[in-house]
Amino acid sequence: MDIYEQIIKETDKITGELTAQRRDFHRYAETGWFEMRTSSIIARKLTELGYEVLTGSQVCRKESRMGVPSEEALDAQYQRAAAQGADPEFLKDTRDGMTGVIGILRCGAGPVIAMRFDIDALGVFEETDSCHRPAREGFRSVNEGFMHACGHDAHAAVGLGVAQVLMDIKGSLHGTVKLIFQPAEEGVRGAKSIVDNGHLDGVDFFLGSHVTPKKDSDPAAVIPGSIGYFATTKYDVVFHGKAAHAGGSPELGQNVMLAIATAILNLYAIPRHSGGASRVNVGTVCAGSGRNVIADEGKMEIEVRGETSEINQFMEDYAKNVLENAARMHGCTCEIKLMGAAYSMKSDISLMERIKAVCENHLSLPVSQQMAAKGSGSEDVSYMMRRVQEQGGQASFMRILTKEAGPGHSRTFDIDESALPNAVKIFCGVAYDILK
């Protein structure tokens, strides 16, 4: 039997398992650096399948992680994960938010292929109404305020499916497979810390994917690549001033409110860039302690983006300069904390064409007319792709097409699970094509 056919057959066998696994992850949604139960289960399964498994500080470089929650919050989540059926052996590696898992399958000489599956949920309250299928069918998130509203539950389940099917065809592979289960993709916080640990060094081929809405009328199962994701940088900015009574001695204050207002207007007023699109957003602001007190403390969550990493750098530099001078203008200071970052992204044409050929010629999966999806958001898979590409490797970020309910990041988001086996077949088919 043709190995591609074997991939199809083995995948079809585990379709029910894929759905069950996705629903389990959905039910116990964990946001970035909190994926403790999720990681422990992944590590357990990979171990059982026979993979060489990396966990804890072997995966993410501790100091390179961005936007890590407070110790108290991490401890609380650790307790909850234990209570929600985490694997006790692997759970302990995730303490302090050291989540994420890598499974390695070595099959002798040959190219190295890495595949990225992100595993974190979002801080969204999931819909309770029964018209939302997860509510109706009992896999709505039990962790109130956390929800897989972006499909990473599916990504993680697909990753485990890929692990199983590749193990099935291990004998036909020549080279090395790395399955990277990445934490904290939301907020683009996690990928850099995996790259910084060297896991993408020496990788020849790289694949990532994201579920993407498909139209009813469109038979395609996949878009082979992506281009044009924005480079982005996320900051938390804390302003410090001096309080004073607003009626009695306003001149004694150092008013962060004035610093913040000046910063907001001037951030949005950063010049447009002739080299391409840019973005800036002050998403949240919270400042001041009382109506009649000159505000002495305030916090903003901001982000900048650029169509290219150079434009993003321009935005970064300008934004920092605005923030620092806005603070100084009113005798205040500001701390600018890096909370996340991603590069712009470009999939390699030759790899996209290889994906297309595998799907059409061997997997009977129709490919979209559109070779590369254009992204207007940001993805930190770009850190991994850039590392591979700058060493001469090829990388692509595919879009797995699926009928979706509700917009991404909304409380009613859901996917058509029939996309799960498609995704497993594509990853495995392409991996085999490379390592055969």
Place this chain on the structure above:
Amino acid sequence: MDIYEQIIKETDKITGELTAQRRDFHRYAETGWFEMRTSSIIARKLTELGYEVLTGSQVCRKESRMGVPSEEALDAQYQRAAAQGADPEFLKDTRDGMTGVIGILRCGAGPVIAMRFDIDALGVFEETDSCHRPAREGFRSVNEGFMHACGHDAHAAVGLGVAQVLMDIKGSLHGTVKLIFQPAEEGVRGAKSIVDNGHLDGVDFFLGSHVTPKKDSDPAAVIPGSIGYFATTKYDVVFHGKAAHAGGSPELGQNVMLAIATAILNLYAIPRHSGGASRVNVGTVCAGSGRNVIADEGKMEIEVRGETSEINQFMEDYAKNVLENAARMHGCTCEIKLMGAAYSMKSDISLMERIKAVCENHLSLPVSQQMAAKGSGSEDVSYMMRRVQEQGGQASFMRILTKEAGPGHSRTFDIDESALPNAVKIFCGVAYDILK
């Protein structure tokens, strides 16, 4: 025996009781519209003393109250007051934040004198260190986050002392006494609703007071009056816009962040007024739902002040115009909610001189060189004083001098309780002087 001497004697007898009562109120601090336990105890005592007692909606006009907490918060506080020893009979009148008590003593024909005692605490965490006497001596607030950091615990205790002593000399009085125990003075939220119920109509003389720091070297017990408190208006402002993805389609948003920043700068930039001092403050701002979302909702707590009510009106009008146009500029709307208000204040010279004469000639209490204290804050007793003065009555807002620990409104605030009997004597002495 001379009645003034009787006042002195009766007051000296209850000195211990005054301190105990003040410490009880201190221990169970309740902020504005939450003074349920406090009100029930006051009502009980006045009733026992033989006063005609008004409670519930008889005191504050329900719709005129400003800055009332949410129903949930009021219900929770109601439960807590019950658990902390509120008088069950009178507690029920305070449901829904209908706090405050008025005690009336009718002694035949003669002038009407009203006295105001405010009873609310502040939203301050009280110092736990033992160098803070209330902590050391066991009357630190048990309601975490609420603290009598402005001395209204003393004011309330003084009011009950006055009630007792006046009842003792009832036979020598000709006219009517009204003791007004006012809720929600902090934030200048309560007085107007008492005035709106007509309780100041027909009042010929009005007295209020506030504890005020004295220097060690200053023997004075009282400053007879006050001038120059700012008129003020407090607003909560809620901005409504439209969310959009900050990377994907920023042009679809209606960004309250831009409206708010524009409002802040332009509020502080309202022109200075040649007629006298003015103030404006944006004390708190909270806006936005996430870093990568165009903010569609935000709230500010602001206030304006004026040395005269006319200047305050100028500030009010200008501020509203700034807010509305800042919202409109970015396709947003704003709601401007009145949360508190006070007029400017001027004590009557003839009443101040009467107070001085009573203290020096009859009570052996030294009076400050300074006839009237100059205030740079705001006091809603001004609503009551203005109502009395516009009918031809006289009003004064005295300052009871006391050695204080810690600045007002701070977590270490405390008073020298020897000022309590002084205050009782002054109120009673002046009342007798008017009604004798």
Place this chain on the structure above:
Amino acid sequence: MDIYEQIIKETDKITGELTAQRRDFHRYAETGWFEMRTSSIIARKLTELGYEVLTGSQVCRKESRMGVPSEEALDAQYQRAAAQGADPEFLKDTRDGMTGVIGILRCGAGPVIAMRFDIDALGVFEETDSCHRPAREGFRSVNEGFMHACGHDAHAAVGLGVAQVLMDIKGSLHGTVKLIFQPAEEGVRGAKSIVDNGHLDGVDFFLGSHVTPKKDSDPAAVIPGSIGYFATTKYDVVFHGKAAHAGGSPELGQNVMLAIATAILNLYAIPRHSGGASRVNVGTVCAGSGRNVIADEGKMEIEVRGETSEINQFMEDYAKNVLENAARMHGCTCEIKLMGAAYSMKSDISLMERIKAVCENHLSLPVSQQMAAKGSGSEDVSYMMRRVQEQGGQASFMRILTKEAGPGHSRTFDIDESALPNAVKIFCGVAYDILK
């Protein structure tokens, strides 16, 4: 003899004349709506060549002109044009800034082709140093502060050359030629008024061009078309407030300074558009009458741009809303005066290919590899192109390549005049190709 060869020969004959004409226009540079001498000379030459000639209000619709100078300035320029050798007969048609000329050549049945040549100078002081060729060779602008720093002197001279050569081959043409000498292209103020007079109605083919810098190593003479010029709108904004003494009674003023500052920041802060590039600029501001006076009057010159006309419309609408609310916020008013406008632009591929074929096959003029130049500025030729294209006609805006000295719009700008005959040949060759 082949007609293309005749075009080449006739053009080569008038090369000296082309240079002389360009230098004459250069020496008497006239800015938008001031091109009185220039128009009179063009009208005289077209008349002498035998063209049907339109002048004065036959060319531009009076009310559709944008950014017209004051009457006094127009009168002064009229006097100067008379003194500088304007043709007296045609000069009188240009009174009140009614400049511009159209020459029509009717050659029986056939397509209508229109060609646009813009004729206005810029408000730039021309370099006096002898390293600037016009200074060295005596054709520096005698009108101080006006300079042909964008090459429209060359465009106008080319237009007259085209007129002459087409008249030479008139017998071989079938259809109608319209030569449009357009005033006030700078500031995109003139084209709309010509379109509004109907001159582009019924036109089948449209050609415009602009000189463009070439590299030494590039043999190409022309880029056949252009895409991507920004749609743009230009406004003058006048703010009206109320003066007051800044020390004595600042509260009586209505301060345009605050309105203007608020407008500036918020204009630059208009959201980026996900549909493509946008621009906004506050180019100049002048406000206030004295240091110690609340400013009651101020003027800004602003512009917005959009990669598409829809994005430009978004910018226009947002900008107006910012301006009006910024004024209202401080009790001021503002007038927003339209000073110029252009659409985005896209040359037709089939016409670009025709241009390429004519140049390469018949004129021995090398064509750039790049079919269409990408523009980041704005051009009101877009008004004409859009009118032609929306009727089903074809339009292209070519780039005539020439070695340039100094950057465009700078005081040292100059061109290599050998590009002039190239341009004449291209216009005539394509016209013949269409009308043959």
Place this chain on the structure above:
Amino acid sequence: MDIYEQIIKETDKITGELTAQRRDFHRYAETGWFEMRTSSIIARKLTELGYEVLTGSQVCRKESRMGVPSEEALDAQYQRAAAQGADPEFLKDTRDGMTGVIGILRCGAGPVIAMRFDIDALGVFEETDSCHRPAREGFRSVNEGFMHACGHDAHAAVGLGVAQVLMDIKGSLHGTVKLIFQPAEEGVRGAKSIVDNGHLDGVDFFLGSHVTPKKDSDPAAVIPGSIGYFATTKYDVVFHGKAAHAGGSPELGQNVMLAIATAILNLYAIPRHSGGASRVNVGTVCAGSGRNVIADEGKMEIEVRGETSEINQFMEDYAKNVLENAARMHGCTCEIKLMGAAYSMKSDISLMERIKAVCENHLSLPVSQQMAAKGSGSEDVSYMMRRVQEQGGQASFMRILTKEAGPGHSRTFDIDESALPNAVKIFCGVAYDILK
């Protein structure tokens, strides 16, 4: 004859001369540092009267002058002064704007009294209509755009009258008289440079005055002193950035427009001061070179004021910090040039009472009920007063009451010249009272 009576008699004799002199100065109005004709005539008259006369750099310290016009403008004015009848001998001392005159009369041992008369006009176009008396009666300013709209023409004429009358009673004086004819009071630019030359050192008594509107019904001729003039500082601020094409490469610019808008809003937003009144004004702004160019240059004229010099210092420091950080925020720089300054002012009570006594007891001139006028503007006579007062001397700034037409600083301003002899009598009477 009593010397006071002699003062009255001598002054009455020269009433016609006073009016004529005032009208001559009015007709040849000269603004700050341009008072070349005016100074030369004063110097000539003082010399003729027998005074020791200081001119040129003996009067104002050259480097201490503020807000000096350009050399070209000074040269042009010098030519005009010569053509308008300046005294040739003294005119030459005024070259380069070294205007101002001091006349000294030494009468042996005794106190030193200095009197200040300011001599400059304003940049106002004088009314041409015949309902304006100067126009009707032929002494309207012949220097278009310059006008004595603040009464300094009267001050200068009074100074010369005082010089004459004091010389008449020289024999009865014991001490020294200094008559200081100060340039450039408008914009508070001149006084400091006279103080810096030491002319107020060793002065025991100081008098200045200003004409002030009187009501018809008010018989008073003078208010003896003034209090509460604002301390003030005037700056010109020049911002430097970098130009760029607003469509083609906005990111390459350093946009002073953003720096200026940020500065304006934040200057007006400087906190109110609890110590007393403050002011800030951005009176004029001019920036940018063209609509489609990122602005690289801009200029603002600003001022701050404070009820006390300390408050003014707070405003100064805050304003400079705002300006520098607003510039830096957009990669720009700013120069802050000092253009004028004055202290707050307080006349001495004992000197005011002396003035009152002299007027009422000896001069039959009624004195206002109000001892000290409250000023809301600024006066650089405060530099002189402060120098005298800090050495222990006494100083007063009187208000000479007169019926005025038109508001101060307006094109229709005029005074009732019957105030001129009053002023002469008061200055001379008080001087005699001190030196007798």
